[in-house]
Amino acid sequence: MKPDTPALFTETALVRRKYRQETVAKWVFFVMAAAMIIPLLLIVGYLMVKAAPSLTLGFLLDVPVRGMTEGGIWPAFVGTIYLVFISLAISAPIGILAAVYLNEYARDNWFNRVINLAVINLAGVPSIVHALFGLGAFVYAARFGYSILSASLTLAIMTLPVIVASTREALASVPRSFREACWNVGATRWQTIRAVVLPNSISGILTGVILQVSRAAGETAPIMFTGAVFYKAIEKGDLFAYGLHEQCMALSMHLYTISTQVPGVKESIPYATAVVLLGSVLLVNAAAIALRVYMRSRTKW
Amino acid sequence: MSDPVPYAITTQDLNLWYARFQALIRVTTRIKHGLITSLIGPSGCGKTTLLRCFNRVNERYGYVTTTGEIKLHGKNIYDPDVSLVELRKSVGMVFQRPNPLPISVYENVVFGMRIHHARAQLSRARLDEAVEKALTEVGLWNDLKDRLGMKATGLLLEQQQKLCIARLLPLKPEIILMDEPCSALDVEGTRAIEELMFAMKGRYTIVIVTHNMAQARRASDECIFMLMGELIEHNRTEELFLNPHNPKTAEYIEGRYG
Ligand SMILES: Nc1ncnc2c1ncn2[C@@H]1O[C@H](COP(=O)(O)OP(=O)(O)OP(=O)(O)O)[C@@H](O)[C@H]1O
Ligand SMILES: [Mg+2]
Numbered sequence: 001m002k003p004d005t006p007a008l009f010t011e012t013a014l015v016r017r018k019y020r021q022e023t024v025a026k027w028v029f030f031v032m033a034a035a036m037i038i039p040l041l042l043i044v045g046y047l048m049v050k051a052a053p054s055l056t057l058g059f060l061l062d063v064p065v066r067g068m069t070e071g072g073i074w075p076a077f078v079g080t081i082y083l084v085f086i087s088l089a090i091s092a093p094i095g096i097l098a099a100v101y102l103n104e105y106a107r108d109n110w111f112n113r114v115i116n117l118a119v120i121n122l123a124g125v126p127s128i129v130h131a132l133f134g135l136g137a138f139v140y141a142a143r144f145g146y147s148i149l150s151a152s153l154t155l156a157i158m159t160l161p162v163i164v165a166s167t168r169e170a171l172a173s174v175p176r177s178f179r180e181a182c183w184n185v186g187a188t189r190w191q192t193i194r195a196v197v198l199p200n201s202i203s204g205i206l207t208g209v210i211l212q213v214s215r216a217a218g219e220t221a222p223i224m225f226t227g228a229v230f231y232k233a234i235e236k237g238d239l240f241a242y243g244l245h246e247q248c249m250a251l252s253m254h255l256y257t258i259s260t261q262v263p264g265v266k267e268s269i270p271y272a273t274a275v276v277l278l279g280s281v282l283l284v285n286a287a288a289i290a291l292r293v294y295m296r297s298r299t300k301w
Numbered sequence: 302m303s304d305p306v307p308y309a310i311t312t313q314d315l316n317l318w319y320a321r322f323q324a325l326i327r328v329t330t331r332i333k334h335g336l337i338t339s340l341i342g343p344s345g346c347g348k349t350t351l352l353r354c355f356n357r358v359n360e361r362y363g364y365v366t367t368t369g370e371i372k373l374h375g376k377n378i379y380d381p382d383v384s385l386v387e388l389r390k391s392v393g394m395v396f397q398r399p400n401p402l403p404i405s406v407y408e409n410v411v412f413g414m415r416i417h418h419a420r421a422q423l424s425r426a427r428l429d430e431a432v433e434k435a436l437t438e439v440g441l442w443n444d445l446k447d448r449l450g451m452k453a454t455g456l457l458l459e460q461q462q463k464l465c466i467a468r469l470l471p472l473k474p475e476i477i478l479m480d481e482p483c484s485a486l487d488v489e490g491t492r493a494i495e496e497l498m499f500a501m502k503g504r505y506t507i508v509i510v511t512h513n514m515a516q517a518r519r520a521s522d523e524c525i526f527m528l529m530g531e532l533i534e535h536n537r538t539e540e541l542f543l544n545p546h547n548p549k550t551a552e553y554i555e556g557r558y559g
Pocket of ligand 2: 349350480
């Protein structure tokens, strides 16, 4: 071996530089990840600490008292449940079935592409625009008045495009080879959809729908314009407090009201309301994940 | 043409366009009943397309226009009284990548029956019998008879491919189309599939696309060479390989060997 040839397998300058780059890259990514997660934890922690004095089951089941400065949030909580469930009960079936049609039956022509573009753009329309649309269409034109029905329909219109888009994505992710297997034994489109397409995309579809729960629960503008009120007196703990044609309270709106409109609210109450809103959404999302895992693990469908 | 023709598939001046691109150009061929016919040619020459014509499944892949005539056992499959469901039932297809459905082995085999029969017609006994028969025929029964409930996607690739063939059998197909059925398999798997093809020969008409000259030579009775959407030569396999009439055929075969 000549004296000036480097020993085998030792670091060269180039390798050292690559290692340095590697370290820098790793830390940059780590810091970004931390920058994302830490504020989140801080916010949740801060909320919990501030809310602690009011966080009891009683708070959830009670009605607000003394001009909403004390008491619980039951009417708002029930109102939100009503709005979310009714709106998704309307938008989920329509959205899913429409997406199945668009993805499985409709030919890939300009009309289909225009619809696709429209759906994507509708999904990005600000909620205040949906609010105005709901006001014009449901409250006035359809004469549903300011009511749970109008508000739910407005929320349904708002969530529909996103459900269509996410369902299409879930359907499109079913491998073509599964469909081919069906076509080549003479299955009709509907048989193909029922036997392989839906079973293999249902978890994606449901996830898409359930993610809309948080949107429907969180938006304030659409319901404020169409059916939510500041205050409504109902029985404490009554689950069937509202009728379709009545107005209702809702958590998001209630939070806005007690933090900005009502003087002298007990300090922990707005925080506790936020925690309940956040907690319910997280609970629903967790349920979605659990459902998904369960569906994935099932061997037979 | 009144005497019983030994031809399972005949095409006359078959043209096919994907949108504006012509993928098949005046293909005229006669494929004999009960034999194994291989389809060779360079990538993109239209082998898969031609295969998909025989059960009209091309129509499910985008914009396709077809002219000309395709007859299966003398029956024009573009006749208005032809039901696509029945056509595809009797012309089965096997793919390059085994594509068992993500369900149990058992359900995979009876899948076709479930598609074509009302639920009440399918007794458990009838299904069990069909499964045993089909799996025995492809040589999987002994390996899998205790594992019929396992997910088909967990099988070995070779077993998956055999299962995909078995899946066609309960429908009593006349013709089985195979699109490079061995290209995802190793030597052992390839041999197993070829043996299966030999065993099935006679009862079924088999058309197989392959990029493997040796396989075409070993496994087929007749051979069709295609180039750029045109059928160049169709002959008995030994004849086509030993004594190609068309210089293009000779070039392709030799190029592949060289
Ligand atoms: N769905 C489709 N839409 C448009 N063009 C297509 C479609 N399928 C195939 N083609 C085109 O038609 C021609 C023939 O394709 P085909 O798949 O039949 O070739 P092939 O002989 O099977 O090739 P390979 O050996 O690679 O499988 C190719 O040029 C291909 O690009
Ligand atoms: Mg091909």
